[in-house]
Amino acid sequence: MAATASTTPSSFIFRKTPKNQSFLKPESISVALTANRLAKPISLSCSATAASATQIQDRPPIQNQSQDRVFNFAAGPATLPENVLLKAQSELYNWRGSGMSVMEMSHRGKEFTSIIQKAEADLRALLKIPEDYAVLFLQGGATSQFAAIPLNLCQADDTVDCLVTGSWGDKAFKEAQKYCKPKVIWSGKSEKYVRIPAFDGLEQSPDAKYLHICANETIHGVEFKDYPVPKNGLLIADMSSNFCSKPVDVSKFGLIYAGAQKNVGPSGVTIVIVRKDVIGNARDITPVMFDYKIHAENNSLYNTPPCYGIYVCGLVFEDLLAQGGLEEVEKRNKKKAELLYNAIDESKGFYRCPVEKSVRSLMNVPFTLEKSELEAEFIKEAAKEKMVQLKGHRSVGGMRASIYNAMPLAGVEKLVAFMKDFQARHA
């Protein structure tokens, strides 16, 4: 049976079989039908035969989503594509007719197997990952990889070179000191991390097992635009904060690693792309959970992986492919970054970005106000305008706008307009 109710300009068709009427209970549901941030969700309230008290107790209070989304400039966890969120929401209770949530699925069942296999296949397609590289979905963040990399690739006496262009590269160096003999061949610390050196001037160790870089420094906003060639050994990059933001020639690297929570998913998933021939040499003190061989042999299913996070990453990969792949994604990211950096550079010093122009990050844009006493006011007023998380990292202060893949152009345009208005009012 179907009853139809018409409203202008939307028409609703309501279908329900007699069978389930007696199970409906008074409740109010609100679903986001928003095509963009300006739209209000549609709110329905449905009353019918009440079920038992127990059943009513079991019902959650459905949250109202009437508030618009904010523009979230957080450095990570960070904004995700709105359509990915809506798809995840629509599938959360019952994934594609499986009768269960992805959160409830056995990691060895056919449903989750299809999810992780598609996620890997889509990531391989996005980054054109060669067959001789393994893709691992792990846990523990980049911080775990700071230990796992030397444990898998080095003996205690091995030398590795570190090019330190920000706080994260420095952390990777410090953790490696526990397991091998890392050497800082260049550090931007004395200059407060505002540039990347010329590669030909680097004094690499002849016997270094690998050269480690942080491809994009989330805190300092310094990003490699091309990559040094190791004199010896492998090039290894922490790509946590610019992973899948642009095309990358994976074949130049021995290992790429990234926490998911900037560009490709929620926190709790760490992706490692490693050349297969360097797997299998872990030291005997390596925890089994840090051993690439174990995870590669078991297709990331040696133990229970972060299933739901991998599922959301898969939705993001699918979305990036639908956008036209990383070439298109990079175009959008360049456009957004150009808009913001221009606003800073054209502010006659009212706003300042300390980073050398040639290596400014497309992802994280740190800037200060000439009148630093206005920074708190800037952040407060921006938040009132639904632009949040613009405060710079506590270690450097100032402001930072993280504009990852999922930050819409409209978000950057709104920020730039706000910056100009703020300047006009406070110059």
Next chain:
Amino acid sequence: MAATASTTPSSFIFRKTPKNQSFLKPESISVALTANRLAKPISLSCSATAASATQIQDRPPIQNQSQDRVFNFAAGPATLPENVLLKAQSELYNWRGSGMSVMEMSHRGKEFTSIIQKAEADLRALLKIPEDYAVLFLQGGATSQFAAIPLNLCQADDTVDCLVTGSWGDKAFKEAQKYCKPKVIWSGKSEKYVRIPAFDGLEQSPDAKYLHICANETIHGVEFKDYPVPKNGLLIADMSSNFCSKPVDVSKFGLIYAGAQKNVGPSGVTIVIVRKDVIGNARDITPVMFDYKIHAENNSLYNTPPCYGIYVCGLVFEDLLAQGGLEEVEKRNKKKAELLYNAIDESKGFYRCPVEKSVRSLMNVPFTLEKSELEAEFIKEAAKEKMVQLKGHRSVGGMRASIYNAMPLAGVEKLVAFMKDFQARHA
């Protein structure tokens, strides 16, 4: 403006402001209003002014949830409370008016801070955790703790005792061999792990740093009903598969750890409850991510935690408190387990559980069929009846029904009825 449309027996009220009409687009939404598994969701379709092609591409195909939930007997990841799933679904797109998903929140922002603090407070209330214990929300599963525990508590020459009552206790012993001198003081392996020894007969090492047990063996279905007292050092328990399934006197333990994905949340979250006075002695080869001191000092926020998983765990803790706490939860678990074990024991040998009655798990019920050639058929027919994941672990075969907190009594009743019917047809 409000347009009202009445249908029988449900009435819908549809509110929408003129402002947002132009942003609505053709789409179909389906929302689970199910009070129980028999109810069908209500399906709405809404057509309105189409937005731009880009926006339409950005829209996800909303999945239809018309299929009922299955009864999922998986050992983990496992079934979650239906009302927790529905609440998570309702909040996924916009958490309580914050304008963002929990997946997008900075782990240092006020919103997530409130989430993790409430999760910890509710867990402390559930387990009555004393003040002198730290609660850590980590990553990497119990398998990471197999290494982290000796790295944090032992030097290389220290002895630790292991009571091995199943595969997981055996794995903990093997990993500890990398970092200290673990000794198996009792193993049930030769008997295929069907019992737990009398504690007074155990020959504990006088100088053992700790005594390790696996409180519930997920694969073999052996569960400690009380606990041995270490002659020296700490009692440490892997409670992954019976965490929060019953009250536990935390003060008897030096450390309790558990992967979340059985009773309290999705995979990707590992909870460690550790006595504060034993923190701070990690060996110099301990990865920073395995160092309890780092995580305790930073309230589990040293690096980005698995935020969304912690949020879902928090919803589960809230739900367990609402159910009356762990005393009530244990009553329900005992009733479910009794129903299932009785069906096995009263089957005149058609079904068999190998585990000694006094230590049978309330969470994982392994059983075999006398006519083992029927096992595949049993699993196939059960799946047709929407009872899934009943296959025993590949290492032991047979069947296993995991009946964690979130498995409704109705699920066990349905399984038992099916077992009796299956026996009647195949005896």
